[in-house]
Amino acid sequence: MTFNREPDPFEELISAEAIARRVEELGAQITQDYGEVGDTDVVLLGVLKGSVLFLSDLARQIALPITMDFIGVASYGDATVSSGIVRITQDLSKPIEGKHVIVVEDIVDTGHTVHYLLENLATRRPASLKLCSLLHKPERCEREVVIDYLGFTIPNKFVVGYGLDVAQRWRNLPFIGYVAEP
Numbered sequence: 001m002t003f004n005r006e007p008d009p010f011e012e013l014i015s016a017e018a019i020a021r022r023v024e025e026l027g028a029q030i031t032q033d034y035g036e037v038g039d040t041d042v043v044l045l046g047v048l049k050g051s052v053l054f055l056s057d058l059a060r061q062i063a064l065p066i067t068m069d070f071i072g073v074a075s076y077g078d079a080t081v082s083s084g085i086v087r088i089t090q091d092l093s094k095p096i097e098g099k100h101v102i103v104v105e106d107i108v109d110t111g112h113t114v115h116y117l118l119e120n121l122a123t124r125r126p127a128s129l130k131l132c133s134l135l136h137k138p139e140r141c142e143r144e145v146v147i148d149y150l151g152f153t154i155p156n157k158f159v160v161g162y163g164l165d166v167a168q169r170w171r172n173l174p175f176i177g178y179v180a181e182p
C-alpha cells in the first residue's frame with residue numbers, strides 16, 4: 001500500500017518493521033512474566049488516544065487471556081509543552097481491584113502524566129501495577145518513573161506516528177518520525 005502523506009514533512013526515526021519486531025519481543029516478555037496469573041486477571045490498560053495502535057499490536061503478541069480497558073487523560077491540550085497538570089477525561093469502565101494491571105502508554109516525556117496516573121491507579125488496589133511504554137525521552141525527565149516494559153529510548157525530538165500526534169494529526173503514520181530541521 002502506498003500511504004498518501006504528501007506533503008511529507010517527517011524524517012523516519014523508527015521504521016514500521018523495527019516497531020513490529022520490538023512489539024513482538026515485548027509481548028513475549030509479558031507472556032512469560034504473566035504466565036502464572038489466572039484467567040481474565042490481566043488487564044491491558046491503554047491511555048487514550050496515543051497508545052491505541054501500540055496496544056492493539058501488543059495485545060496480539062501476548063499469548064495469554066487478557067482483558068482491555070482504557071483511560072483518557074489530558075495534559076497538553078494541543079500544544080507541545082507539558083503543563084504538568086493532568087486530569088482524567090474518561091475513566092475506566094470497570095474496577096481494577098485485585099487485577100494485574102499493565103498500563104500501556106505511547107511515550108514517557110516529562111513523566112508527569114504517568115506519575116499522576118500510576119498514583120491514581122494504585123489507590124484502586126490492583127493486585128499488581130506495571131508500566132509498558134513504547135517510547136521514552138529521558139532528556140525531558142522531570143518526574144522519575146520506572147518503565148517495566150520499554151520499546152525504545154529516543155532523543156529529545158517531538159515525534160509523530162504509530163499513535164502519536166501533533167494536534168490530533170499523523171496518528172496513522174505506520175512509522176515513528178520527527179519534524180525535520182530545515
Ligand code: IMP
Binds near residue numbers: 076082106107158
Ligand atoms: P508527559 O506527561 O510529559 O510524560 O507527556 C506524556 C504525553 O505527552 C504523552 O502521552 C503524549 O501524549 C504527549 N507527548 C509527549 N511527547 C510527545 C511527542 O514527542 N510526540 C507526541 N506526543 C507527545
Ligand code: MG
Binds near residue numbers: 048049051107
Ligand atoms: Mg498520550
